Amino acid sequence: MPDSRVRLSLDTLDRRGHHPEIVGPAHDPRGLDVGIVHLGLGAFHRAHQAVFTEDALAATGDTGWGILGVTQRSARVVEQLRPQDGLYGVLSKGEHSTSLRVVGSLREVAFPGDETDAVLARIAAPSTRIVSLTVTEKGYHRTAAGSPDLADPDVASDVAALRAELEGTASGSATPSRTPIGLLVRGIALRRARHEAPLTVVCCDNMVDNGPTVRALVLATAAAAGPRGESLAAWIDGAVRFPATMVDRIVPATTPAHRAEAAALLGLDDEGLVVGEPFSQWVVQDDFAGPRPRWELAGATLTGDVEPYERTKLRMLNGTHSTLAYLGQLRGHRTIAEAVADPEIEALARALVDEDVIPTLSAPDGLDLAAYRESVLERFANPNTGHTTLQVAMDGSQKLPIRLLGTVADRLAAGVVPQAAARALAAWAVFVGQAADGPAPLDDPLADVLRAAASGAPDGLADRLLDLGQIFPAEVAGSEAFRAEVRAGVRELRRGLVPTS
Numbered sequence: 373m374p375d376s377r378v379r380l381s382l383d384t385l386d387r388r389g390h391h392p393e394i395v396g397p398a399h400d401p402r403g404l405d406v407g408i409v410h411l412g413l414g415a416f417h418r419a420h421q422a423v424f425t426e427d428a429l430a431a432t433g434d435t436g437w438g439i440l441g442v443t444q445r446s447a448r449v450v451e452q453l454r455p456q457d458g459l460y461g462v463l464s465k466g467e468h469s470t471s472l473r474v475v476g477s478l479r480e481v482a483f484p485g486d487e488t489d490a491v492l493a494r495i496a497a498p499s500t501r502i503v504s505l506t507v508t509e510k511g512y513h514r515t516a517a518g519s520p521d522l523a524d525p526d527v528a529s530d531v532a533a534l535r536a537e538l539e540g541t542a543s544g545s546a547t548p549s550r551t552p553i554g555l556l557v558r559g560i561a562l563r564r565a566r567h568e569a570p571l572t573v574v575c576c577d578n579m580v581d582n583g584p585t586v587r588a589l590v591l592a593t594a595a596a597a598g599p600r601g602e603s604l605a606a607w608i609d610g611a612v613r614f615p616a617t618m619v620d621r622i623v624p625a626t627t628p629a630h631r632a633e634a635a636a637l638l639g640l641d642d643e644g645l646v647v648g649e650p651f652s653q654w655v656v657q658d659d660f661a662g663p664r665p666r667w668e669l670a671g672a673t674l675t676g677d678v679e680p681y682e683r684t685k686l687r688m689l690n691g692t693h694s695t696l697a698y699l700g701q702l703r704g705h706r707t708i709a710e711a712v713a714d715p716e717i718e719a720l721a722r723a724l725v726d727e728d729v730i731p732t733l734s735a736p737d738g739l740d741l742a743a744y745r746e747s748v749l750e751r752f753a754n755p756n757t758g759h760t761t762l763q764v765a766m767d768g769s770q771k772l773p774i775r776l777l778g779t780v781a782d783r784l785a786a787g788v789v790p791q792a793a794a795r796a797l798a799a800w801a802v803f804v805g806q807a808a809d810g811p812a813p814l815d816d817p818l819a820d821v822l823r824a825a826a827s828g829a830p831d832g833l834a835d836r837l838l839d840l841g842q843i844f845p846a847e848v849a850g851s852e853a854f855r856a857e858v859r860a861g862v863r864e865l866r867r868g869l870v871p872t873s
């Protein structure tokens with residue numbers, strides 16, 4: 373029996389357990405060169421794009437698509453993965469099955485806090501053809517209008533560094549980058565200065581029009597750096613592509629229990645372990661400036677139009693996920709699986725999908741939306757992922773506009789007041805009110821604003837939150853009928869009922 377105190381690494385890989393449920397890596401990691409720089413080396417990238425990339429490499433024998441993973445908020449992930457030579461396991465937890473695969477496509481890791489020079493050089497390297505991102509919604513540092521938040525000191529620091537680099541006044545080693553978009557634009561500037569090779573930026577965050585959204589942020593950030601920045605923006609406009617994507621796999625935060633389970637299987641400790649459901653889907657707009665991995669050979673869909681997939685997924689899956697998270701929190705359910713097993717919550721989730729969301733969708737490629745709803749609810753019911761309601765509930769100010777408010781705006785424009793969506797927002801409002809009052813921290817970049825809005829007379833809670841222009845667009849906040857529904861939902865929840873429409 374291998375010693376479970378030994379860490380997974382290239383040197384220890386052949387000491388791993390050989391149970392049938394353990395596979396990988398699908399190729400020899402030592403033979404891979406970096407061709408992708410990934411910004412936001414969280415759990416999701418490791419369980420999703422890195423796995424698709426590894427499978428594509430295994431299918432073609434191509435060795436040019438190893439990944440450099442960049443983590444910007446803290447060096448912790450680098451500390452976990454560098455001693456493991458980038459190797460990590462993905463523990464797949466189905467309702468009735470468990471398997472573990474070791475992934476070897478991640479070849480390098482970096483923390484821009486002290487390695488900005490190295491990351492910029494990698495983005496600029498001719499062998500790099502793709503920069504991908506999963507930095508969470510708040511990682512984009514946008515204003516309510518969607519432009520780069522130039523008043524944010526982190527954004528301002530990257531813009532100042534970019535300006536100095538473009539004007540040749542920067543000296544010594546690079547100013548540490550503090551934002552993903554700043555890092556990306558500075559890397560593209562260096563690439564243009566060195567050889568002008570085209571590049572493709574693949575956003576894999578859950579955002580509406582994620583590719584075009586990142587493109588607009590990149591162009592505006594470049595243009596904010598003075599006349600040379602404007603010239604850079606014009607070059608990017610022609611040389612860099614920003615395909616849209618739809619990404620789907622439920623990947624909860626890894627727990628010590630997951631690590632213990634994987635160590636028992638593998639016979640090696642794995643600090644970089646991630647956990648996911650068996651299901652995985654990736655739809656990518658086939659609009660690349662240069663070569664790309666043959667992800668379609670790994671099961672991805674490369675298509676001309678991602679929008680119907682993206683809208684369906686964000687509104688049906690993510691909108692329902694957030695609804696389950698807030699109602700689940702209010703009714704004491706720790707996990708999403710427990711929340712969806714609560715009949716009253718499930719009834720509201722079904723009403724949300726059937727009455728509010730589906731009328732706003734055109735099914736992609738003939739997808740049966742009722743069957744999709746069932747598959748989503750079934751995935752949520754998987755008790756073995758352990759996805760917590762608290763994790764899904766975090767950052768509501770960033771998620772709700774993407775997941776629910778598009779549905780609300782479309783229904784209001786069609787002359788219908790979406791009652792289930794109003795109840796979902798009421799659940800968020802009561803959750804914010806309770807979190808603001810209680811001992812648990814409110815995990816949201818707008819926590820201070822939310823806390824201020826939550827204080828005051830309880831009867832005005834819904835209206836004070838709906839008045840926040842950073843979250844609610846005028847077409848939603850301006851509907852008195854919709855406000856009345858949200859208020860009614862808050863009153864019912866306060867009486868301890870799950871409101872149903």
Ligand SMILES: NC(=O)c1ccc[n+]([C@@H]2O[C@H](COP(=O)([O-])OP(=O)(O)OC[C@H]3O[C@@H](n4cnc5c(N)ncnc54)[C@H](O)[C@@H]3O)[C@@H](O)[C@H]2O)c1
Nearest residue numbers: 412413414415416444445506507508511577578621622623
């Ligand atoms: N986990 C999932 O089930 C899942 C599924 C589909 C899509 N996604 C997308 O992937 C994103 C990341 O999910 P995850 O599970 O990897 O989360 P995670 O918490 O494991 O990782 C988050 C990553 O984002 C970076 N980040 C966060 N805030 C940042 C900031 N302000 N500036 C710079 N970087 C920042 C972190 O450094 C980290 O690399 C989600 O927000 C979502 O858009 C996740």
Ligand SMILES: O=P(O)(O)OC[C@@H](O)[C@@H](O)[C@H](O)[C@H](O)CO
Nearest residue numbers: 578619620621622623690693764
């Ligand atoms: O990852 P977040 O925190 O942005 O959102 C939490 C979940 O709703 C989300 O990650 C889903 O699990 C995912 O979108 C499924 O593909």
